[in-house]
Amino acid sequence: MEKCNKNWFSDWFNTSYYHLLYRDRDENEATFFIKNLIGHLNPTSNSKILDLACGKGRHSLIINQLGYDVTGIDLSENSITEATKMADENLHFAVHDMREAFRTEAFDYVFNLFTSFGYFNDQSDNQKVLDAVAKNLKSKGYFVLDFLNSVKVVNELIPYEEKEIEGILFKITKIFEDNVIHKKIEFNDHNRDYSFTEQVTAFSKKELEQLFAQSQLEITHSFGNYKLDTFNRDTSDRLIIIAQKI
Numbered sequence: 001m002e003k004c005n006k007n008w009f010s011d012w013f014n015t016s017y018y019h020l021l022y023r024d025r026d027e028n029e030a031t032f033f034i035k036n037l038i039g040h041l042n043p044t045s046n047s048k049i050l051d052l053a054c055g056k057g058r059h060s061l062i063i064n065q066l067g068y069d070v071t072g073i074d075l076s077e078n079s080i081t082e083a084t085k086m087a088d089e090n091l092h093f094a095v096h097d098m099r100e101a102f103r104t105e106a107f108d109y110v111f112n113l114f115t116s117f118g119y120f121n122d123q124s125d126n127q128k129v130l131d132a133v134a135k136n137l138k139s140k141g142y143f144v145l146d147f148l149n150s151v152k153v154v155n156e157l158i159p160y161e162e163k164e165i166e167g168i169l170f171k172i173t174k175i176f177e178d179n180v181i182h183k184k185i186e187f188n189d190h191n192r193d194y195s196f197t198e199q200v201t202a203f204s205k206k207e208l209e210q211l212f213a214q215s216q217l218e219i220t221h222s223f224g225n226y227k228l229d230t231f232n233r234d235t236s237d238r239l240i241i242i243a244q245k246i
Contacts, residue, residue: 057083
């Protein structure tokens with residue numbers, strides 16, 4: 001399989017096909033997770049929350065409906081255009097690159113959810129994301145990373161599968177190479193062939209701990225699923241990390 005291009009996320013996330021392929025994401029699961037997370041963090045009513053790489057804003061909306069001021073940012077203009085339809089005085093959206101600080105020391109919490117980290121070929125860019133997170137946070141603010149459990153994902157990797165959605169047959173190929181999970185998505189629509197790629201670095205918990213420390217983010221909790229059960233390297237579905245700005 002060819003390796004992903006440098007800015008694969010700019011091309012793929014900005015298409016309608018991306019949203020079509022992932023249209024069946026479980027909204028009840030997302031709501032369940034957010035409510036558990038908010039219950040654990042117990043933010044004050046005036047807390048300001050940044051949803052980093054928010055996509056079309058589904059998590060932002062849930063957090064907002066729980067009574068919080070939320071700002072969602074994403075690199076995809078199309079996603080932000082769609083998300084902005086939900087905006088109100090306490091729910092805001094903007095196009096922004098998460099490798100750069102958005103508003104310095106403006107947020108009590110920064111959330112990065114649904115494996116929206118580890119996208120870059122250059123590992124220094126992943127560190128830049130965490131540096132930007134720390135800059136966005138107020139003193140003693142908290143960062144929440146909802147990441148995949150790389151050990152389990154790699155062990156259970158499905159090399160090839162097909163999904164037919166609205167008459168489009170998506171052919172999906174996955175490989176694990178050089179500590180990166182690569183996914184190639186190919187399909188034909190209206191007699192035109194398309195090919196897109198995704199990639200995510202398979203960071204271990206230890207590797208993430210090292211990256212967090214370099215950005216002055218001190219890990220306080222780690223969980224293994226959306227029920228916030230204890231993380232287990234071999235069996236957990238997710239790796240959810242909560243860290244505080246030092």
